[in-house]
Amino acid sequence: MKVRKAVIPAAGLGTRFLPVTKSVPKELLPILDRPMLQYVVEEAVEAGIEDIIIVTSRGKESIAAYFQPRPELESRLLETGAIEMAQMVKYVSNLADVSFVIQEEPLGLGHAILTAMEAVGNEPFVVILPDDIIDYRPGATSQVLKIAQGYGCGAIAVEQVPWDIIHNYGVVAVEKSDQARTYRVRQLVEKPPMAEAPSNLSIVGRYVLPPDIFECLQNTPPGAKGEIQLTDGIGLLLESRDVYAYEFVGTRYDGGTPLGLLRASLEFGLARNDTAQAVQTLINSLATG
Numbered sequence: 001m002k003v004r005k006a007v008i009p010a011a012g013l014g015t016r017f018l019p020v021t022k023s024v025p026k027e028l029l030p031i032l033d034r035p036m037l038q039y040v041v042e043e044a045v046e047a048g049i050e051d052i053i054i055v056t057s058r059g060k061e062s063i064a065a066y067f068q069p070r071p072e073l074e075s076r077l078l079e080t081g082a083i084e085m086a087q088m089v090k091y092v093s094n095l096a097d098v099s100f101v102i103q104e105e106p107l108g109l110g111h112a113i114l115t116a117m118e119a120v121g122n123e124p125f126v127v128i129l130p131d132d133i134i135d136y137r138p139g140a141t142s143q144v145l146k147i148a149q150g151y152g153c154g155a156i157a158v159e160q161v162p163w164d165i166i167h168n169y170g171v172v173a174v175e176k177s178d179q180a181r182t183y184r185v186r187q188l189v190e191k192p193p194m195a196e197a198p199s200n201l202s203i204v205g206r207y208v209l210p211p212d213i214f215e216c217l218q219n220t221p222p223g224a225k226g227e228i229q230l231t232d233g234i235g236l237l238l239e240s241r242d243v244y245a246y247e248f249v250g251t252r253y254d255g256g257t258p259l260g261l262l263r264a265s266l267e268f269g270l271a272r273n274d275t276a277q278a279v280q281t282l283i284n285s286l287a288t289g
């Protein structure tokens with residue numbers, strides 16, 4: 001099963017990051033010096049994806065601008081001897097074949113994926129949520145893709161979360177498979193109360209989906225807030241297709257909230273050679289007051 005395309009939905013309102021998201025797309029907020037969106041595009045490229053479709057909305061034009069070449073900036077940096085920076089600017093615009101589709105209204109994640117139907121066509125594809133940042137190589141997308149290819153069907157990334165916060169997550173009901181960390185999905189439940197949660201495996205933003213998901217999403221009724229949920233669409237898909245859940249290896253950071261992004265920035269800062277020492281000194285001095 002060859003998977004060539006990735007859909008990255010980036011058309012949400014980012015309300016948990018207001019007021020900054022009044023004018024700056026959440027997906028361009030940085031971990032250190034790189035936007036979250038760049039980390040997930042790099043993860044897609046590492047997984048062998050050739051074609052990246054980003055779903056954006058009106059008012060988020062700076063997302064497309066980020067991937068455009070900036071020859072005048074590159075020349076200026078080269079003239080002043082900032083060669084590494086010039087290379088970095090060029091690297092971003094050469095990173096992948098990126099195209100854009102517009103979601104006219106933020107009607108939910110499922111609706112955002114549906115917006116990419118024509119761009120994806122009749123082939124399996126991956127979905128990567130840019131505010132779920134995962135720091136591992138091979139990347140979570142590669143890991144889930146391997147499971148999907150092994151079984152020849154859909155797959156989603158999951159992680160165990162403490163039971164007392166399970167009501168904040170999409171959760172899977174599963175049965176064990178013959179492989180480690182891997183389960184066959186029986187059902188998906190959005191934000192269940194602890195007593196009703198079928199497991200503590202929460203859905204993380206990496207999916208491999210067959211093109212049949214589009215018909216399922218077209219038949220998915222909007223939920224309470226008028227949004228079409230991807231989990232409901234996958235629930236319909238389960239009636240005719242197998243989907244596996246894989247407990248990926250790596251740490252997930254919740255880049256959808258200010259505190260999650262701060263934590264990611266600190267941990268990535270500690271892991272990077274050029275910043276580790278300075279970040280450690282900063283943390284020590286904050287801790288000792």
Ligand code: UTP
Binds near residue numbers: 109129
């Ligand atoms: P989130 O629910 O985390 O993002 O959706 P949000 O809606 O922008 O943020 P809050 O909840 O208001 O703070 C996960 C991903 O799906 C995209 C978002 O841009 C984000 O990358 N999304 C969500 C869409 O593209 N369209 C939508 O209608 C909803």
